[in-house]
Amino acid sequence: MRREKVTFTNSQGLRLSGSIELPEDASPKAFAIFSHCFTCNKNLINVKFISETMSQNRIATLRFDFTGLGDSEGDFSKTDFTSNLDDLIHAARFLEDNYEAPKLLVGHSLGGAASILVADQIESVKAITTIGTPSTLDHIRRVFSSKMSEIMGVGSAMVDVAGRDVEIGRAFVEDLSRYNIKRTLNGLDKPILIMHSPDDDMVGINHATDIFMAARHPKSFISLDNVDHLIKNIKDARYVGGLISAWASRYI
Numbered sequence: 596m597r598r599e600k601v602t603f604t605n606s607q608g609l610r611l612s613g614s615i616e617l618p619e620d621a622s623p624k625a626f627a628i629f630s631h632c633f634t635c636n637k638n639l640i641n642v643k644f645i646s647e648t649m650s651q652n653r654i655a656t657l658r659f660d661f662t663g664l665g666d667s668e669g670d671f672s673k674t675d676f677t678s679n680l681d682d683l684i685h686a687a688r689f690l691e692d693n694y695e696a697p698k699l700l701v702g703h704s705l706g707g708a709a710s711i712l713v714a715d716q717i718e719s720v721k722a723i724t725t726i727g728t729p730s731t732l733d734h735i736r737r738v739f740s741s742k743m744s745e746i747m748g749v750g751s752a753m754v755d756v757a758g759r760d761v762e763i764g765r766a767f768v769e770d771l772s773r774y775n776i777k778r779t780l781n782g783l784d785k786p787i788l789i790m791h792s793p794d795d796d797m798v799g800i801n802h803a804t805d806i807f808m809a810a811r812h813p814k815s816f817i818s819l820d821n822v823d824h825l826i827k828n829i830k831d832a833r834y835v836g837g838l839i840s841a842w843a844s845r846y847i
Contacts, residue, residue: 633705654839698721
């Protein structure tokens with residue numbers, strides 16, 4: 596496996612940081628983009644080791660930090676969900692201009708929702724995989740429900756997200772209502788693999804059921820037994836990466 600550190604700019608001219616995992620001794624059979632979870636970054640265990648495993652199966656994978664997170668430029672409190680989608684589209688353009696247009700989108704949690712919502716805007720994409728993804732963006736609102744009055748009144752608030760204090764802006768909250776994941780899935784004519792753990796205590800397994808029912812065929816579901824939402828175990832992450840590689844090989 597080879598790793599190349601890369602940067603590219605979004606529509607605001609901000610520099611976004613990424614790493615591309617490439618096969619060690621063979622040319623890639625396809626390129627993929629991995630979108631991380633809400634307020635996470637490209638170096639989380641699940642992002643890193645799923646991407647590495649995919650590269651070992653000759654799917655070169657770009658993992659990157661959304662605006663204002665990890666090593667990317669920008670102020671996260673001034674971003675919204677639309678800016679996440681814009682970042683993902685610019686990641687695809689970067690690959691097309693410098694390597695090869697991506698054929699697979701993989702997204703964890705909110706990154707999975709972003710992958711669904713941009714899939715039709717990236718012509719080269721042949722398939723999508725979601726991991727622990729919510730079926731509705733209203734689910735994300737629950738994370739800041741206790742601070743909603745402060746966010747809407749003051750303009751932002753510090754919110755505890757998985758043990759980390761993150762500043763959430765009003766624009767982000769308001770922007771979520773613009774998107775309907777299930778409606779998008781109803782019209783999405785691309786294969787989708789839905790991966791979810793029945794033990795996920797952050798995004799319940801019912802969300803996977805809703806996504807599966809809304810999606811069109813061909814669609815597949817894999818239950819990640821005894822796996823936590825963040826997939827903090829390296830062995831679990833490699834297992835997920837292997838499953839994605841095997842499933843995607845039929846489409847890419």
